[in-house]
Amino acid sequence: MKRRYFIERTALAAGTLSLTGFSVLGRNLVPTPSFRLNYAPHIGMFRESAGDDPLDQLHFMADEGFRAFEDNGMADRPVQEQEAMASVMKERGLRMGVFVAHKIYWNSANLASGDDEKREEFLSQIRNAVEVAQRVGARWMTVVPGHRDTRLEMGYQTAHVIESLKRASVILEPHNLTMVLEPLNFRDHPGLFLTQSPQAYEICKAVASPSCKILFDIYHQQIQEGNLIPNIEACWDEIAYFQIGDNPGRKEPTTGEINYANVLEFIRSKGYTGILGMEHGNSQPGAAGERAVIDAYKQVDPKP
Known part of the structure; x- marks a missing residue:
């Protein structure tokens, strides 16, 4: 029996239940947070512990003290499932992190090309993403602006991307929504237009909209450029979101070379109250591996 159903049945039988610092009445659980920062797991990360049902996985995340959740594929889920997940997130006090807003062109140019049809396709998907959000x-x-256009100089490509993002910002601004541009590393995703944090910073400054900011993925930028804390500092006023993964391997913190305790303490010291997506795999299999992920975040989470 999964924990969610055990809690529900026990609570119904006993009326109320005290469980590690929070009260239970039916399913209305609001656990005491276990972390100082807002780490966001994703569907599948705790499948062995919580089962295959996304709703059970959300309950498990909340039970473990997480206050946020992200789902790259949310836009592709049926509306009924989106609404059910939103209901659980509201019930359990989970903030929704990022989802991917559009089709990503991994092997051919779209926004960098300046092609009108590709731009309109992107803008149409942004309009749909507003509804999902x-x-x-x-x-x-x-x-993710997609692949480079190898037939064009970089300056032309950058101008095309900026124009598309300006038009997307016009769609997003009235709804107080923000697209976050994610630079991706050359090793995992060769040939993409957007790869470095200074490049993303330059583009966001040119777009000049609160609806266009940076997603600083620490894993990608460790591979692409390193120098993490100085680059985060330099980009700070344009960063709206972080994602986490250690290198090599793209697993949980403490499994690679990144000093996450220092990086996360720096982010906390800057007063960051946003979300940090746990966009990585688990280094060990099974429920024990999932517990190792949770323990790793407890280890690197900034201390009081």
């Missing part, structure tokens, strides 16, 4: 209570959505 409103349905699930999201504030941020991931945007």
Whole structure:
């Protein structure tokens, strides 16, 4: 029996239940947070512990003290499932993190090309993403400008991307929504237009909209450029979201070379109250591996 159903049945039988610092009446659980920062697991990360049902997985995340959740594929879920997940997130006090807002062109140019049809396709998907965001209570959505156009000089490509993002910002601004641009590393995703944090910073400054900011993925930027804390500092006023993964391997913190205790303490010291997506795999299999992920975040979470 999964924990959620055990709690529900026990609570119904006993009326109320005290469980590690929070009270239970039926399913209305509001656990005491276990972390100082807002780490966001994703569906599948705790499948062995919580089962395959996304709703059970959300309950498990909340039970473990997480206050946020992200789902790259949320826009592709049926509306009924989106609404059910939103209901659980509201019930359990989970903030919605990013979802991917549009089709990503991994092997051919779209926004960098300046092609009108590709631009309109992107803008149409942004309009649809507004509906998804409103349905699930999201504030941020991931945007990846796609592959480089190898027939054009970089300056032309940059101008094309900026123009598309300006038009997308016009769609997002009235709804107080933000697309976050994610630079991706050359090793995992060769040939993409957007790869470095200074490049993303330059583009966001040119777009000049609160609806266009940076998603600083620490894993990608460790591979692409390193120098993490100085680059975070330099980009700070344009960063709206972080994602986490250690290198090599893209697993949980403490499994690679990144000093996450220092990086996360720096982010906390800057007064960051946003979400940090746990966009990585688990280094060990099974429920024990899932517990190792949770323990790793407790280890690197900034201390009081």
